[in-house]
Amino acid sequence: MRPLSFWSGIVCAMLCGLVDPVWGYAAVAVLSLVQLAMLGGSGGSVFLLIHYTAILTYFSIAPAMQIANDLEFWDAGVMRTESHTLALTLLVLYMAGVEAARLGVPDGPVHHPGRHDKQLVGVAHPLLLLLSCSLAAFASLFIKPELNFVARGIVGVGGEDNVPIDFIFYSTLPKLVVLLCFVALAVHAVRRRTPWSWCAAGLAFALALAAANPVNTARQVLLIGLLPLLIHALGRGRRWLLAGTIFGAIAGLGPMLNLISRGSMWGEELRTFPFSQDFDAMYVVAGILERAPIPELGWGRYLLSAFSFFLPRDLKMFPDFDPLGWSAILGNFSQSNLSLPPFTTAYFDFGLAGPALFGFAISAGFRAVDRAVDPNRPVSSTYLAALVLLAAYVPFMRGPILGWGPFMVSGLIAAAIAGALSSRARRMPARTLRHGLPGA
Numbered sequence: 001m002r003p004l005s006f007w008s009g010i011v012c013a014m015l016c017g018l019v020d021p022v023w024g025y026a027a028v029a030v031l032s033l034v035q036l037a038m039l040g041g042s043g044g045s046v047f048l049l050i051h052y053t054a055i056l057t058y059f060s061i062a063p064a065m066q067i068a069n070d071l072e073f074w075d076a077g078v079m080r081t082e083s084h085t086l087a088l089t090l091l092v093l094y095m096a097g098v099e100a101a102r103l104g105v106p107d108g109p110v111h112h113p114g115r116h117d118k119q120l121v122g123v124a125h126p127l128l129l130l131l132s133c134s135l136a137a138f139a140s141l142f143i144k145p146e147l148n149f150v151a152r153g154i155v156g157v158g159g160e161d162n163v164p165i166d167f168i169f170y171s172t173l174p175k176l177v178v179l180l181c182f183v184a185l186a187v188h189a190v191r192r193r194t195p196w197s198w199c200a201a202g203l204a205f206a207l208a209l210a211a212a213n214p215v216n217t218a219r220q221v222l223l224i225g226l227l228p229l230l231i232h233a234l235g236r237g238r239r240w241l242l243a244g245t246i247f248g249a250i251a252g253l254g255p256m257l258n259l260i261s262r263g264s265m266w267g268e269e270l271r272t273f274p275f276s277q278d279f280d281a282m283y284v285v286a287g288i289l290e291r292a293p294i295p296e297l298g299w300g301r302y303l304l305s306a307f308s309f310f311l312p313r314d315l316k317m318f319p320d321f322d323p324l325g326w327s328a329i330l331g332n333f334s335q336s337n338l339s340l341p342p343f344t345t346a347y348f349d350f351g352l353a354g355p356a357l358f359g360f361a362i363s364a365g366f367r368a369v370d371r372a373v374d375p376n377r378p379v380s381s382t383y384l385a386a387l388v389l390l391a392a393y394v395p396f397m398r399g400p401i402l403g404w405g406p407f408m409v410s411g412l413i414a415a416a417i418a419g420a421l422s423s424r425a426r427r428m429p430a431r432t433l434r435h436g437l438p439g440a
Helices: 002-019 021-038 046-058 061-068 081-100 126-142 163-192 195-211 219-234 239-264 281-291 301-307 327-332 342-350 353-372 381-398 401-420 424-435
Strands: none
Touching: 002 021, 002 081, 021 046, 021 061, 021 081, 046 061, 046 081, 046 239, 046 353, 046 381, 061 081, 061 281, 081 281, 081 342, 081 353, 126 163, 126 195, 126 401, 163 195, 163 219, 163 381, 163 401, 219 239, 219 381, 219 401, 281 327, 301 342, 342 353, 353 381, 381 401
16 A cells, blocks of 8 residues: 555656646655655654655755745755756655665564563663763863864864864764763663663763753764664654654754854854755755756766765765866855755766666665664664664755765764673673573
């Protein structure tokens, strides 16, 4: 039933888009809501739930309202209808690729409550987790403060070859270690429900507030650091609440934070409020398709260039293959820090087949991640990394990859550290398998 409703909705969205891109994006919004409703059961894919929430947040309602109001961003002017229609086509092809990878496959693993022994799935060393929290918080606050105390972007380090590495290890990684240690201790507290476990989680939360707060931290850190806890708590149960929280937090807080920060700190004119610049992704796609001559296919070089963000500049793969660095883009937009969704990068590599192939590959990879998401699993590096990958998909969809990558890498490293400190959660199930589950 769900695949039938999706493919019918995709056809309707494309036909509506050919008439008017506003109606096409509106159809995508309705399709996303229908899919979220059908994914409401506890056995549904957590990845698809987050995927359609991201589509609803960034790629359906927002562009429909922008086009209907002839809105323009970054001094680039109003885009032609044909450009918006082609941008919608790329989005629809990406969505089709994501669903094509799920054909014939159950949406998610069968959840067996109580399958794991509740005494074995906590964290082994809460004291070590707290110590790691405090050290990471100290590092994030006092090591390289020019990287830490920024609200948006990287300030004061332009021109250095190792900016991505510095940004990962001196800014985002310490803060995400604090947040992921808090996630592990919060899971531990909910399972054990002892005064000590609640106190440990509370102390970790206090350290997280000190080290990673909205004043001095990019919002991607908070997304990748705190969203894993919501995915753990709500991903298999209260799924509508998870989707609504993600949508409400981004759609509501984004414009409000822009109203405060851009008006008082960055001097940005707010003539587009409440249309937040955080929802400019499809506008930028249409602008690139209209204002820049599309070169020959890159055959993977655009994506390889984007995903090699962590390498020093002289080792970066295909550094010239950066669409946001084209002279036509720099000449038509008032800034270069634009949001380019990765499925558009795939279009530059492989034409119209690119978004569909890219969506298929992403969705196939997240099938393995879905299998790892079970609220009764031991708290381990693998489990925390799976939660981080699901959380990182939200900013990944908006793009650009260059801005998303350091946060995701830092989150995965932090998940490995926090999971390693929960070492008993890895050893005990093996012993249980040898002796059998209690009462088996």
